[in-house]
Amino acid sequence: MQPHLNHHPPDQFPTDPSGLPEAGRPQLLELAHGDTLDLTVGPVAKRLGETTVRMLGYNGSIPGPTLKVPQGSEIIVHVVNEGDLDTTVHWHGLRLENRYDGVPHETQAPIPVGGEFTYRIQFPDAGLYWYHPHIREDYTQELGLYGNILVVPSDPDYWPPTDRELVLTVDDLLLEEGRIAPFSREETSYAAMGRFGNVFLVSGDPDLRLEARAGEVVRLWLTNTANTRVFNLALPGARMKLVGGDSGRVERQEPVSEVLVAPSERVVVDALVERPGELHLEYHTPDRVYRLAALAVATDRVVSPAAGESEVLRTAPELAAERWQLEHWLAAPPDKVLALVAQMDDPAALPADAGPVTYACPMHPEVTSDQPGRCPKCGMKLLAVTPGTQDHAAMDHEAMDHEAMGHGGADGIEWEDDMVEVNRLTTTATMHWRFLDRTTGADSPAIDWRFTVGDRVKIRLVNEMDSDHPMHHPFHLHGAGRFLVLARDGVTEPNLVWKDTVLVRTGQVVDILFDVTNPGLWMAHCHIAEHMQSGMMFSFNVARDPGAA
Numbered sequence: 001m002q003p004h005l006n007h008h009p010p011d012q013f014p015t016d017p018s019g020l021p022e023a024g025r026p027q028l029l030e031l032a033h034g035d036t037l038d039l040t041v042g043p044v045a046k047r048l049g050e051t052t053v054r055m056l057g058y059n060g061s062i063p064g065p066t067l068k069v070p071q072g073s074e075i076i077v078h079v080v081n082e083g084d085l086d087t088t089v090h091w092h093g094l095r096l097e098n099r100y101d102g103v104p105h106e107t108q109a110p111i112p113v114g115g116e117f118t119y120r121i122q123f124p125d126a127g128l129y130w131y132h133p134h135i136r137e138d139y140t141q142e143l144g145l146y147g148n149i150l151v152v153p154s155d156p157d158y159w160p161p162t163d164r165e166l167v168l169t170v171d172d173l174l175l176e177e178g179r180i181a182p183f184s185r186e187e188t189s190y191a192a193m194g195r196f197g198n199v200f201l202v203s204g205d206p207d208l209r210l211e212a213r214a215g216e217v218v219r220l221w222l223t224n225t226a227n228t229r230v231f232n233l234a235l236p237g238a239r240m241k242l243v244g245g246d247s248g249r250v251e252r253q254e255p256v257s258e259v260l261v262a263p264s265e266r267v268v269v270d271a272l273v274e275r276p277g278e279l280h281l282e283y284h285t286p287d288r289v290y291r292l293a294a295l296a297v298a299t300d301r302v303v304s305p306a307a308g309e310s311e312v313l314r315t316a317p318e319l320a321a322e323r324w325q326l327e328h329w330l331a332a333p334p335d336k337v338l339a340l341v342a343q344m345d346d347p348a349a350l351p352a353d354a355g356p357v358t359y360a361c362p363m364h365p366e367v368t369s370d371q372p373g374r375c376p377k378c379g380m381k382l383l384a385v386t387p388g389t390q391d392h393a394a395m396d397h398e399a400m401d402h403e404a405m406g407h408g409g410a411d412g413i414e415w416e417d418d419m420v421e422v423n424r425l426t427t428t429a430t431m432h433w434r435f436l437d438r439t440t441g442a443d444s445p446a447i448d449w450r451f452t453v454g455d456r457v458k459i460r461l462v463n464e465m466d467s468d469h470p471m472h473h474p475f476h477l478h479g480a481g482r483f484l485v486l487a488r489d490g491v492t493e494p495n496l497v498w499k500d501t502v503l504v505r506t507g508q509v510v511d512i513l514f515d516v517t518n519p520g521l522w523m524a525h526c527h528i529a530e531h532m533q534s535g536m537m538f539s540f541n542v543a544r545d546p547g548a549a
């Protein structure tokens with residue numbers, strides 16, 4: 001008998017699944033205008049292959065229930081918190097009433113364990129949205145608190161015809177020795193790069209099997225719910241067509257072989273599966289291919305009217321209209337310039353009497369200096385090397401593989417955690433992610449943006465290389481409105497779609513046009529959960545239109 005086997009230190013969240021109800025599959029809940037949904041947060045025992053871990057679910061499932069609602073409707077959601085810590089529910093991407101946005105202390109008081117809160121949620125726009133907590137997302141979202149929302153358009157011809165719809169989440173989860181890797185109650189770890197997982201989950205399942213029939217057009221609705229990982233997804237053997245993004249359809253449907261989806265982004269693709277057999281949803285990085293899920297295509301061939309339209313590439317008139325005004329906005333100076341930077345304390349910082357110190361790059365161990373500074377190869381801050389022990393920079397054996405690429409690779413995306421030992425040690429105390437308002441000089445919490453309903457605001461996002469740790473950031477704006485990407489590094493966006501999150505790659509400059517529609521106090525933040533926890537956030541005010549009744 002080992003009574004302490006499952007005991008967790010008091011400063012960590014529990015990991016023992018004993019006695020908990022087994023996590024279920026997400027339900028599809030079709031809700032009508034005025035309906036009430038009861039949503040309960042609570043711990044579950046989740047089976048992942050050979051092991052069972054303690055996770056958190058909405059209504060006992062991971063993901064939580066998929067909500068299917070008509071555009072223009074409003075529902076009531078009654079949330080009960082039986083979880084591990086205070087919570088709120090944020091309705092990601094929805095332009096809703098500010099007081100139901102789920103931001104703790106700003107739009108509502110946190111819901112304590114044992115407490116409850118009632119939301120009224122509106123769905124003005126068609127497309128794919130999702131919900132998750134807005135307190136310690138690094139822990140709660142990683143542990144399973146997320147669910148999809150499918151808003152069915154009022155216009156029956158908004159989307160092209162399809163035979164089958166699969167509403168999915170893609171995610172990763174970090175396991176160590178068959179358990180969820182430890183989480184402190186007090187502070188967020190992996191603050192430098194975010195917590196990368198080592199198990200991939202599609203709709204909560206490490207080995208999901210989906211079904212279709214030969215000849216069908218299968219619509220994949222995909223939401224990235226990972227803390228930090230960018231997914232580049234492919235379905236070899238199927239003919240894929242990009243039809244939608246964060247908030248509704250794309251300007252121009254286009255054939256694609258892969259789709260990139262950053263944390264919290266959504267993408268909608270139609271896949272024509274012509275032949276029977278087994279296809280795989282794959283995750284492609286520059287170095288590797290991972291299989292995420294299987295799609296079994298049955299032989300009973302169907303004659304699909306949708307397949308007949310699969311070659312047609314439609315244009316969305318509302319976005320074609322935006323394209324006409326684009327030249328004006330491309331030429332206009334930005335109204336706001338926001339820099340994305342890191343300020344990093346040395347996690348292995350030594351006491352002053354430790355003697356001579358050598359500094360080395362965590363990514364490039366051969367780069368050393370007797371002075372603090374930056375790596376000339378990748379821009380990372382040089383960290384102190386502990387004398388007499390293993391060189392902590394050299395512990396990242398994988399760093400050598402990235403020799404020629406610079407930190408995060410030539411494409412400005414960090415596909416894997418290639419500095420695990422350093423990353424694990426970085427916390428909200430040592431890693432300071434910042435937005436700096438280059439128009440006014442204000443630092444994150446002091447940024448004071450004031451807009452009015454009806455404004456269109458051009459915002460320039462600059463992912464500065466002069467930073468202690470340059471890396472990609474998925475920049476998210478809450479439901480004060482929605483935005484179009486105008487240009488990335490000066491290249492005009494070729495295919496418009498309404499968005500709430502944009503991936504700003506390492507060193508990249510992205511211009512967006514923010515269409516402001518909803519009054520209130522709203523958040524802007526990086527959607528890497530650990531970056532938001534480490535300060536990469538601020539809130540801005542939107543005033544009502546003084547001319548409106």
Ligand SMILES: [Cu+2]
Nearest residue numbers: 473526528531
């Ligand atoms: Cu970030």
